[in-house]
Amino acid sequence: MIKKVLHAFKTVFKGLGLTMGHFFAARESRKVLSITDKDYFAQTSGMTTIQYPHQKLPVPELGRYQLDVEMDDCIVCDLCAKICPVDCIEIESIKATEAIGKTSDGTTKRLYAAKFDIDMAKCMYCGLCTVVCPTECIVMTDTYDRSMPDLKEMIYKFSDMKPEEAEEKRAALEKLNAERLAAKEAAMQQKTQN
Amino acid sequence: MTFYLTYVLVATALFAFTALFTLFALYSERKISAFIQDRIGPMEVGKYGTLQAFADIIKMLQKEFIIPTAADKILFILAPIVIFVSVYLGFGALPWAPGIIPSSLNLGLFYIFAILSIETLGILMAGWGSNNKYALLGSMRSVAQMISYEIPAGVALISAVMIAQSLNLQEISVKQGILTTEHVYFLGIWEVKSIGGFLAWNIFQAPHLILAYIIYFIASLAECNRAPFDIPEAESELVGGFHVEYSGLRFAFIFLAEYSMMFLVGMIGVVLFLGGWNTPLPNIGTAKLAIWTSGIGWGIFWILIKTLAVVAVQIWIRWTLPRLRVDQLMSFCWKVLTPLAFLCMLISGLWRLGVMQ
Amino acid sequence: MGQEQIIFYFFAASVLISALCVVVMKNLVRSIFLFFVTLFSLAALYLFALADFIALAQVVIYAGGVLVLMLFAFMLSNRELLNSLKPTASGFKINHFAGILISLLFLFILFTVIIKIDFNQLDWMQERVPINASDNTTHQIGIHTMTTYLLPFEILSVFLMMALIGAAHLARRGNKA
Numbered sequence: 001m002i003k004k005v006l007h008a009f010k011t012v013f014k015g016l017g018l019t020m021g022h023f024f025a026a027r028e029s030r031k032v033l034s035i036t037d038k039d040y041f042a043q044t045s046g047m048t049t050i051q052y053p054h055q056k057l058p059v060p061e062l063g064r065y066q067l068d069v070e071m072d073d074c075i076v077c078d079l080c081a082k083i084c085p086v087d088c089i090e091i092e093s094i095k096a097t098e099a100i101g102k103t104s105d106g107t108t109k110r111l112y113a114a115k116f117d118i119d120m121a122k123c124m125y126c127g128l129c130t131v132v133c134p135t136e137c138i139v140m141t142d143t144y145d146r147s148m149p150d151l152k153e154m155i156y157k158f159s160d161m162k163p164e165e166a167e168e169k170r171a172a173l174e175k176l177n178a179e180r181l182a183a184k185e186a187a188m189q190q191k192t193q194n
Numbered sequence: 195m196t197f198y199l200t201y202v203l204v205a206t207a208l209f210a211f212t213a214l215f216t217l218f219a220l221y222s223e224r225k226i227s228a229f230i231q232d233r234i235g236p237m238e239v240g241k242y243g244t245l246q247a248f249a250d251i252i253k254m255l256q257k258e259f260i261i262p263t264a265a266d267k268i269l270f271i272l273a274p275i276v277i278f279v280s281v282y283l284g285f286g287a288l289p290w291a292p293g294i295i296p297s298s299l300n301l302g303l304f305y306i307f308a309i310l311s312i313e314t315l316g317i318l319m320a321g322w323g324s325n326n327k328y329a330l331l332g333s334m335r336s337v338a339q340m341i342s343y344e345i346p347a348g349v350a351l352i353s354a355v356m357i358a359q360s361l362n363l364q365e366i367s368v369k370q371g372i373l374t375t376e377h378v379y380f381l382g383i384w385e386v387k388s389i390g391g392f393l394a395w396n397i398f399q400a401p402h403l404i405l406a407y408i409i410y411f412i413a414s415l416a417e418c419n420r421a422p423f424d425i426p427e428a429e430s431e432l433v434g435g436f437h438v439e440y441s442g443l444r445f446a447f448i449f450l451a452e453y454s455m456m457f458l459v460g461m462i463g464v465v466l467f468l469g470g471w472n473t474p475l476p477n478i479g480t481a482k483l484a485i486w487t488s489g490i491g492w493g494i495f496w497i498l499i500k501t502l503a504v505v506a507v508q509i510w511i512r513w514t515l516p517r518l519r520v521d522q523l524m525s526f527c528w529k530v531l532t533p534l535a536f537l538c539m540l541i542s543g544l545w546r547l548g549v550m551q
Numbered sequence: 552m553g554q555e556q557i558i559f560y561f562f563a564a565s566v567l568i569s570a571l572c573v574v575v576m577k578n579l580v581r582s583i584f585l586f587f588v589t590l591f592s593l594a595a596l597y598l599f600a601l602a603d604f605i606a607l608a609q610v611v612i613y614a615g616g617v618l619v620l621m622l623f624a625f626m627l628s629n630r631e632l633l634n635s636l637k638p639t640a641s642g643f644k645i646n647h648f649a650g651i652l653i654s655l656l657f658l659f660i661l662f663t664v665i666i667k668i669d670f671n672q673l674d675w676m677q678e679r680v681p682i683n684a685s686d687n688t689t690h691q692i693g694i695h696t697m698t699t700y701l702l703p704f705e706i707l708s709v710f711l712m713m714a715l716i717g718a719a720h721l722a723r724r725g726n727k728a
């Protein structure tokens with residue numbers, strides 16, 4: 001019994017000494033270092049807290065955080081929307097009446113993007129969309145921690161097309177389609193007459 | 195009429211002190227726990243988070259009083275009041291400085307001990323009134339623990355009282371410094387009446403009182419329901435113990451009682467063992483440090499410093515040691531502390547008869 | 552009526568009323584808590600009679616100890632046992648008779664004592680030893696228990712020892728038998 005009590009007191013004082021050591025070590029903070037820094041594991045004492053909005057951990061160069069789309073390079077192929085496991089990308093395309101230009105890597109663009117929405121609240125940052133993109137126009141950036149007061153604001157709209165404009169293009173496409181249909185029908189009629 | 199006015203003023207001042215102390219202790223508890231765990235604690239409210247405790251209390255004041263449907267309403271409402279008032283009344287007999295004591299009772303120590311035992315009743319009231327199994331279990335544990343630990347605490351205090359020969363806390367304080375009219379011996383051999391300082395404190399007048407103080411300190415931790423004796427609150431098993439169902443101001447009162455209790459038990463220990471409001475600095479030759487640092491202002495300063503140091507140790511222990519099991523708790527109390535406390539009492543008697551004659 | 556009398560009657564009334572409520576009340580736990588009011592007011596009355604040590608002992612032993620034990624006993628006993636204690640039928644029964652008889656006899660004894668005694672002729676009233684509020688009664692109590700009342704004190708301690716041994720025996724029963 002006496003032995004046990006003495007052991008208890010000894011261990012209690014050991015513990016108290018340990019916490020006292022930490023208490024006094026807390027006079028200074030550890031430096032905020034990136035994981036790639038070679039001194040990262042060398043810091044063994046001091047306060048570990050990072051006061052987040054005031055201090056930030058350095059982001060690695062190839063950070064994979066929020067998505068960004070370079071619309072000029074997008075050929076609206078819809079591959080990213082199809083591969084997305086959580087269906088956070090929504091694309092509505094309108095066929096153009098003729099080729100509307102070229103991307104920076106030389107692919108011809110034939111589709112207008114009437115709608116290109118990415119719901120970042122749904123996104124799980126898997127990065128599949130960036131892999132499948134044929135023109136590499138959808139990329140992950142190093143921005144993180146965007147907070148919005150409304151969930152709807154988490155839907156990022158990348159399409160710069162106005163609704164009237166889209167309507168116009170749609171009308172043009174319909175007109176073209178109608179013309180083509182008429183031409184086709186005329187051709188068919190000619191065929192049957194012959 | 196001024197007679198009554200002073201009463202009211204003293205009571206208000208004591209209440210204001212307990213409230214302020216609680217706010218201060220809340221902040222320091224957070225900071226100390228943070229530093230011990232390599233964190234920095236509250237930083238946003240005010241410079242270095244100094245206003246955090248005020249923010250907390252304002253939040254609590256705004257909250258709704260929730261009374262569970264199945265609760266015994268009268269007991270539920272009365273319990274926080276009983277708990278707080280019993281602790282608050284204890285402050286009435288504590289000496290602050292030479293001549294400064296709210297009520298100089300002949301039975302001061304016994305009075306505090308009696309009034310604190312009512313707190314157990316308040317805790318049982320809260321536990322039963324909440325009609326919640328966790329609350330009831332917590333209050334049962336709390337009361338079992340407090341009643342058991344009152345015995346070693348009481349006996350350890352008695353061994354100090356036997357040396358001081360008084361239950362009046364002011365007299366006990368006077369006898370441990372340069373203001374006394376009696377003989378004071380350091381370790382029972384060296385007359386230190388004119389030297390004073392820490393040499394005249396009770397624990398140095400009779401060295402076995404160091405053991406008595408350790409016993410009292412451990413038992414007082416248990417009486418405050420603080421870690422490592424916090425099985426009544428045991429967040430991991432009982433949610434919060436007897437105060438789970440309380441919210442808002444009622445919870446604030448229970449909280450206030452807990453922190454005031456910490457200060458109260460710390461101060462009783464300081465008065466009985468660590469010289470009360472006496473200065474720790476002795477007179478050395480021509481440097482009359484003890485005389486220079488005695489007086490009303492200095493008295494308040496010294497007792498506050500000593501008690502706050504004791505409270506800091508309480509906090510330090512809380513964030514170091516894990517919780518004891520119920521059987522360990524009881525066997526520690528009955529098999530270790532109580533026999534040791536009786537031994538201290540015996541030595542006190544012998545010391546009184548043999549050495550202090 | 553002076554200040555002291557007002558205070559005295561206030562505490563006397565609170566003792567009587569709360570004691571009555573303790574007996575009458577149906578809710579057992581509340582009645583035990585009310586008993587605390589009775590005991591505490593009683594302590595106040597002791598204080599009023601300048602018996603400060605007795606008053607504080609009353610608070611420590613009865614309010615802090617006995618009452619808590621009563622609550623424990625109540626909370627730990629099972630519900631069926633408590634239900635069987637409740638009166639099944641109201642109204643007068645023959646077994647109430649004994650209780651009424653005893654209480655009436657006790658009342659009679661109290662009354663005769665109070666009427667017969669002449670308070671002013673009692674020895675300790677005649678001596679007129681003045682008691683002040685600032686007197687240190689503890690000192691006197693200590694000296695008297697160790698000299699004049701040593702035998703009753705020792706008998707009481709033997710009695711308490713018996714109670715302790717009995718309690719220990721009851722607690723051990725599970726292990727042995």
